[in-house]
Amino acid sequence: MTAVQLNAMNTELWQSIGSIADNEVLMRRLTQYAKRLAKEKRNATLMSEEEFFAKIERAEQQAARGEGMEWMPGENLTTFLNRNGYEI
Numbered sequence: 253m254t255a256v257q258l259n260a261m262n263t264e265l266w267q268s269i270g271s272i273a274d275n276e277v278l279m280r281r282l283t284q285y286a287k288r289l290a291k292e293k294r295n296a297t298l299m300s301e302e303e304f305f306a307k308i309e310r311a312e313q314q315a316a317r318g319e320g321m322e323w324m325p326g327e328n329l330t331t332f333l334n335r336n337g338y339e340i
Contacts, residue, residue: 272278
């Protein structure tokens with residue numbers, strides 16, 4: 253989506269909200285719908301239970317082969333990433 257299209261959609265959304273802002277029932281419905289949309293977005297970024305356990309299994313296999321990365325005592329995220337080849 254281009255910036256112009258996004259701006260037009262944003263303007264249309266705010267105009268629509270403005271037209272119902274004085275109606276408590278419609279605002280309540282809009283708020284509930286917005287919450288459901290936000291929840292859908294959050295859920296779309298989550299991995300499934302199968303993906304989670306597959307990832308754990310791969311990590312355990314890598315650790316058994318000595319391929320894992322270890323967090324050193326007192327180390328912060330920046331030094332950990334730098335030490336493992338991820339320049340920050």
